[in-house]
Amino acid sequence: MKHVAFLLLCSVLAVALTVAAWGQSVKLPAGDVSKETESVKPRSDLKGLPNFAKVSDGLYRGAQPTREGFE
Numbered sequence: 001m002k003h004v005a006f007l008l009l010c011s012v013l014a015v016a017l018t019v020a021a022w023g024q025s026v027k028l029p030a031g032d033v034s035k036e037t038e039s040v041k042p043r044s045d046l047k048g049l050p051n052f053a054k055v056s057d058g059l060y061r062g063a064q065p066t067r068e069g070f071e
Contacts, residue, residue: 048067
């Protein structure tokens with residue numbers, strides 16, 4: 001019985017710590033975000049790289065490149 005109570009307590013603590021950590025990592029931007037949304041506009045001048053855009057410094061996104069895109 002003591003083992004069951006201990007495991008239950010550990011499970012509750014694990015869930016509480018996960019929720020607390022998730023709450024700390026989710027931060028909504030404050031103020032004007034127009035600069036951020038400008039950088040996410042996809043470029044159309046790169047052949048073979050559909051939907052390619054800069055999200056932030058060092059982070060880019062896009063669809064699966066074609067063979068031409070890998071070149």
